[in-house]
Amino acid sequence: MSSKDKTPVTPAVRVLRDHRIAFTDHLYAYEERGGTAVSARELGVDEHAVVKTLVMEDETKKPLMVLMHGDMQVSTKELARVIGVKTVAPCNPEVAQRHSGYMVGGTSPFGTRKPMPVYMERSILDLKRIWINGGKRGYLVGVAPQAVVGILEPTLVDVGIAGES
Numbered sequence: 001m002s003s004k005d006k007t008p009v010t011p012a013v014r015v016l017r018d019h020r021i022a023f024t025d026h027l028y029a030y031e032e033r034g035g036t037a038v039s040a041r042e043l044g045v046d047e048h049a050v051v052k053t054l055v056m057e058d059e060t061k062k063p064l065m066v067l068m069h070g071d072m073q074v075s076t077k078e079l080a081r082v083i084g085v086k087t088v089a090p091c092n093p094e095v096a097q098r099h100s101g102y103m104v105g106g107t108s109p110f111g112t113r114k115p116m117p118v119y120m121e122r123s124i125l126d127l128k129r130i131w132i133n134g135g136k137r138g139y140l141v142g143v144a145p146q147a148v149v150g151i152l153e154p155t156l157v158d159v160g161i162a163g164e165s
Contacts, residue, residue: 010135011101011111016143019151023141026131030105030138036070039140043131047071050140051124051132051148053107055096055116058085063099065109067120067132067148072160079119079159106137109152120154 007013007025016023028042040047050070057063058080066074080088090096093104101113109118109132124130125145132148134141148154 008134008136008139010108010139012108012133012135012141013111015110015151016141016147019147021143021147021151023134023143023147025134026140026142028138028140032105039131040070043140045131049127049130051130053100053109053133055091055100055107056088057091057095058083059087060085063091063095063114063116064088065100065112065116065118066157066159067109067118067124067154068160069121069124071162072121073163075159075161079157082157082159083117083119083155102133102135103137106133106135106139108133108135109148111135118152118154119157119159120148120152121160122156122158123160125149125156 026043031038036047036050036052040050047070051067054066068074076088099114100107130145131140131142
C-alpha cells in the first residue's frame with residue numbers, strides 16, 4: 001500500500017475511533033466540483049446513500065451543519081422555518097472552512113473546529129449504511145447512520161428536495 005492509499009488520520013477519524021464506531025475507509029480520486037455524484041460513481045454506491053455535510057449560516061451568521069442525501073438539495077426556506085430563523089444560506093467556502101476546520105469538498109461532521117448545531121435529513125436513518133466525508137477530499141467513511149446520531153445527536157428534519165447537489 002503506498003502512502004497515498006493509507007487511511008488519513010483526520011480529526012473525524014479520531015472522533016470515530018474515540019467513540020469506538022465501526023467504519024470502513026473509502027479513498028477515491030477527488031474531482032473539483034464533482035460532488036457526491038463522483039464519489040458515488042467511484043465507490044460504486046447509490047448517490048442517495050452518500051451523505052453530504054453542508055456548512056450553512058442563519059441571518060445572524062451563526063453557523064450550522066446539515067447532513068443531506070447526495071442526490072437531494074436542502075430547502076433552505078423550509079429549514080429556516082423548522083429551526084425558527086429568518087433565513088438559512090450556505091456559507092462561502094472560506095467561512096465554512098473557518099467554522100469546520102475542513103476544506104470544502106472534505107468537510108466531515110465529526111471533529112469540527114467549532115461546535116455547531118447539526119440537522120440531519122430524517123430519511124437518512126432509513127438507510128442501512130451511509131458514506132460520509134472522513135475529513136479529507138477524496139476520502140469517505142462507511143458507517144451505520146445510527147452511529148452518526150449517537151455521536152452528533154443531530155436534530156432530525158424533513159427539508160430535502162429532489163435534485164442535484
